[in-house]
Amino acid sequence: MSIMTYRQALRDTLRTEMRRDPDVLLLGEEIGVFEGSYKITAGLLAEFGEKRVRDTPIAEEGFTGAAIGAAMLGLRPVVEIMTINFSLLALDQIVNHAAKIYGMFGGQARVPLVIRTPGGGGQQLGATHSQNIELYYAFVPGMKVVAPSNPADAKSLLLAAIRDDDPVLFLENLALYNAKGEVPDDDTPGEIGRAAVTRPGRDITVVAYSRMAAVALTVAERMAQTDGIDIEVVDLRSLRPLDRETVVDSVRRTHCAVVLEDDWLTYGIGAEIAATISDGAFDWLDAPVRRVAMAEVPLPYAKTLETAALPSADDVTTAIRQTLASVGRRAGKDIP
């Protein structure tokens, strides 16, 4: 075990995989000489050279499309899209090509492509540069979408994504890059499509991923002290495939759930999780599933308004208290 940041875990894993497999190469804007806008690729150009660390023209559709072609031929390109917002320019290549080539050509070509890209608001980058639109890709059969919330998962899921034979959108988060945690030294890939119970608890299930899964853990520890409640946190880790079993199993034990997401509420991932719980644990539920999401507005740039619009630990705390209160009313007892 080593203690390192999320950023360092990603960087080390890219290096490890590039050393292990000569077919792994990187493409993206500013990733070489500049070492990445968020410095994930620092030192990699120096070690692996321009053949395998490619600074591209300012053309997201271009470099994503080129990477798909390289992947079809058996290379394992890891594309960095500077932020997930810029992936909109490559939407056609991702949705209509990467996700469909394997099926539409009768299995003749696989697309072992990884698209690394950070989402997330809170950095005062304005409405067009602060979105969480992983939902667009999680919606598409043929795609895989993973969203690690801590350095250990960042490592194990990046290993898995690079070695996977399907296109994987690997969601990072600007607010997580400096998060520290224990990371195993061995290079065993994680399993894409497996959620984790990152904190077992009896009273309520909180389902989240990426940044909000980290927020959930903080809130759980705090509310254990302040409210004396025992929160179970389910970190989805993968949005497609989605591990419905772990979510349902947890709610069958706790009988109530709050779902967190960093994007807009309407049609969001929280709705999918709520439907999953309704399908699999309806008879076990003691309260309606609550969702916490951001305000349904283009994210303001003004710091005060941006902070107000994004879901916070306080919003999560309130939703948990409200849910437990309605559980208490139904059971006719006074739960805090």
Added chain:
Amino acid sequence: MQLLTPEGERVAHPHFDIDITPDELRGLYRDMVLVRRADRESNALQRQGQLGIWVPLLGQEAAQIGAGRAMRPRDMAFPSYREHGVAWCRGIDPTELLGIFRGTDHGSWDPMATRFHPYTIVIGNQCLNAVGYAMGQRFDGRIGDGHDSADAEATVVFFGDGATSQGDVNEAFVWGAVYDAPVVFFCQNNQWAISEPMERQSRIPLYQRASGYGFPGIRVDGNDVLATLAVTRWALEECRSGNGPVLIEAFTYRMDAHTTSDDPSRYRLADELEAWKLKDPIERVKAYLHRQQWADGDYFAEVERESDALAARLREYCQRMPVPSADRMFSEVYANGSSAVSAQRDEFLTYLSQFEQTGGER
């Protein structure tokens, strides 16, 4: 294409010569000094934590003032996010730019009154928007033969070298061409797209791309305000008379960082910066004004005083801009409002009313 060398010597050009009066040249000099000062002051305000970010124009004053002053009041400009000099020419006070970068406003000018579209942050999108606007100008009969030429109008769209690799910009070239749109594609090639050099965007000079789309392209010394003015005037006249579009590549240099979040020392050499310092857009005009005895020390001192006053006004204005009220984020989601958004707003304001401070105070 050059009309004024870096040493401040006038050179002739067979197609693009320009008659300039002492008054006009002094005006261009003043414009460039003031927009540079506003740029430097805004950059400093960001460094002091008064702005969230700033996008410097340093080094690109001639390209922007030349293009901006070539436009007539009726012409329409579509900027990227660095066109503070063009904004100046459209009558937008530099204080109005500060609100965007401080996060207190979204750009307070009226785009139709000033004929200056709001800043576009996403790379290259505005090129397609500008083509659509220019197509409208053509369909509405505002250009071409038989039209009162004083009344004719055209569009200028501003973008950079990095944007030329974007699909949107190339589609804008296609659309502009096939609809004969009266649009001047004004590319400021400042040599760097954040860390990526010009060589990563194109194998050929950018202006030569125009021939592939079927319209003229021309490269102009973007640090020469006279050349930029002359070429843009010509290009706009081509557009107004129905011969658009035209691509102008203003060859210039981004003397400062991409934005205040960038550190160019990581990817480019100081030598390159030093070489471009010798081609400064303002110094050459100053030298020429001196040589022609069109301006004296008193004049230059007066412009300097004026720029000091502008900088002081910016500082003062920046710090008294009001923090936006909490309901502001809900107020412009839909043109005619929405019950769902109103419900969110009411819920949020009710929540805030529980506190003595709402976060809007400072």
